[in-house]
Amino acid sequence: MRLLEFHVDFIEYEPVRKEIELAEEAEKKPHRVDDALVMFVSVEPDDDESVAEAAVADAHEYMSRLKVQRLVIYPFAHLSNALARPQHALELLKLMEEKAREKGLEVVRTPFGWNKALRLSVKGHPLAERSRNFTKQREEQKPTTLTKTYYILATDGKLYKPEEYTWSEGGEAFRNMVEREALGRESPATGQPEYIKILKRFGIDWEEMSDLGHMRYGPEGAIIFDLLVAYAEQVAREVGIPVYSVKGTNMFSLESKPIREHAGLFGQRMYKVDVEGRSYVMRYAACFQQFALAKDWVISYRHLPFGEFEVADSYRLEQSGELVLGFRLRRMNMPDFHIFCKDIEEAKQVFKKVHSKIYEEIEKIGRDYVSLYNLTSRKFFEENRDFFMDLVKRERKPVLLAFYPEDSNYYWVLNIEYHIIDKMGRPREIGTVQIDVGNAERFNIRYVDRDGSHRYPVILHTAILGTIERWLYTLVDTALQREPHMLPTWICPIQARIIPVNDKYVKKATTIAEKMAKNNIRADVDDRDDTLDRKIRDAEVMWIPYIIIVGKKEISSGKLSVRIRSSREIKQMTLNTLIKRITGETRGYPWKPLTLPMLVSQRPVYASR
Secondary structure: OEEEEEEEEEEEEEEEEEOOOOOOOOOOOOEEEEEEEEEEEEOOOOOOHHHHHHHHHHHHHHHHHHOOOEEEEEEOHHHOOOOOOHHHHHHHHHHHHHHHHHOOOEEEEOOOOEEEEEEEEEOOOOOOEEEEEOOOOOOOOOOOOOOOEEEEEOOOOOEEOHHHOOOOOOHHHHHHHHHHHOOOOOOOOOOOOHHHHHHHHOOEEEOOOOOOOOEEEOHHHHHHHHHHHHHHHHHHHOOOOOEEEOOOOOEEEOOOHHHHHHHHHHOOOOEEEEEOOEEEEEOOOOHHHHHHHHOOOOEEHHHOOEEEEEEEEEEOOOOHHHOEOOOEOOEEEEEEEEEEEOOHHHHHHHHHHHHHHHHHHHHHOOOOOEEEEEEOOHHHHHHOHHHHHHHHHHHOOOEEEEEOOOOOOOOEEEEEEEEEEOOOOOEEEEEEEEEEOOHHHHOOOOEEOOOOOEEOOEEEEEEOOOOHHHHHHHHHHHHHOOOOOOOOHHHOOOOEEEEEOOHHHHHHHHHHHHHHHHOOOOEEEOOOOOOHHHHHHHHHHOOOOEEEEEOHHHHHHOOEEEEEOOOOEEEEEOHHHHHHHHHHHHOOOOOOOOOOOOEHHHOOOOOOO
16 A cells, blocks of 8 residues: 655645546535645555554554644555555545544545545645555464364264263264364374275376366366266255356455455465466355355345355365375365355255255265264354254264354354265265355345345355365275275266177177267277277276177177176176166266267377376
């Protein structure tokens, strides 16, 4: 913030013409202020509330020496060649006016956004003129340590301290999570996780030509990714409320007050970008974009509850030593779902539906969660015991409660983390849901209630599946804990591979693959010049659910020889029977056509394998 200050006998100004759309209302007539300090102000992009308050405090001390009580705050764009956005500048100028009045000064703030005629007379004493420059104090950000109080909430409603719990229910998975989160007894896992090898088979790896923590997806991986994105939206719509799919930018200006305040709560993991002297934060979820849209909507109580959904590329500046392929990233894809509710009672009812849906999805793949309930208010917990017991009833086991300090200044009152225990015995957070009671007001998202009053909705934040990467991690980890290892058929990039015994049967194999494609099955043909055993092995390495051998016997009998990965059987069946079987396994899930050449010989060889 750059300032030019004059102690004047008088200042006269007259608003002449609006220069910007954001210009304040003002009378086009002369205004005069006598014996005052005039503060010409240029607000710059990086300025914030602390800068504005420092400028006012400095001016107040200066005015005490001058023995003057009148302050004129005059927006003046000509002191800097790097100006803040008009909305940001106006917010800080208004704040300066407010802070100056709190100090007992008589304040005049000239209208913002106008071309003004100006005349002033500067006093002739040595202190009558000065220039000032204030910048934001940049302190090294250090991780904050919150002292949390932990309890185990049992299925009978009783609370236990973790160190005194007898582990009468909950199982080993729950005990594992409690010991890690509450008791600090994490056992370090050793060795490279096996799932990383599987991801790389599908062409999913780090992008070495980017920043750390950014992933890339080869052709097979891209099919998996797109299917998971489609499934995440499908799951959100199954909650049973109206859902509006939206899209937007991933970069938001820190000159915007709600963005700056929200980012301040997020802490040291912000991924910042400076562009032409302006500071931006890369979104760490879809909150910014969805809230920016919702604040511009005219919402009635009749519209609530409703949700906004976007699979948002999200950025968190995780420490390089903590990055884990497919799990802890700097750039992730968050299927972010925000649900707007009339009040806390409606939010609790919708919350229970989301909670149940999160469990439904993990149970579909034969897994279970153990849950950590983070709370910022003990009072909220005690006043809503029945609500919490309804959640526990759905879980059918105890949950771990973590009470944050009452003055921790979070915008949410409840945040549930749903953890799996992976193959290496580590708790891994996947799904999330929270009750937000602060951001509607921060972003000025309002709805018109039945009586015509304007109210702020309560907002649920949820990623039912977790990030796209973490749900894929969950699927692969699940596969690795079972025999035979395999992904669900609907998400396999190649669902069926037809292997001709020699070149003579390539055409027939291609005809079979084409018919399967017409029935929404991703099938290809391994026509490479290689042995049959090698082709079968390659298909098995890629976890392809169905391997079909085509030769003289199959042509003459009209039945295909099909290797079924799930049962490790080789069965003879007609093509129609096979198609019916595969479409039965994939019914109700998203579909995407094969985006690779049908003939394996026409594809490049991927070095990552």
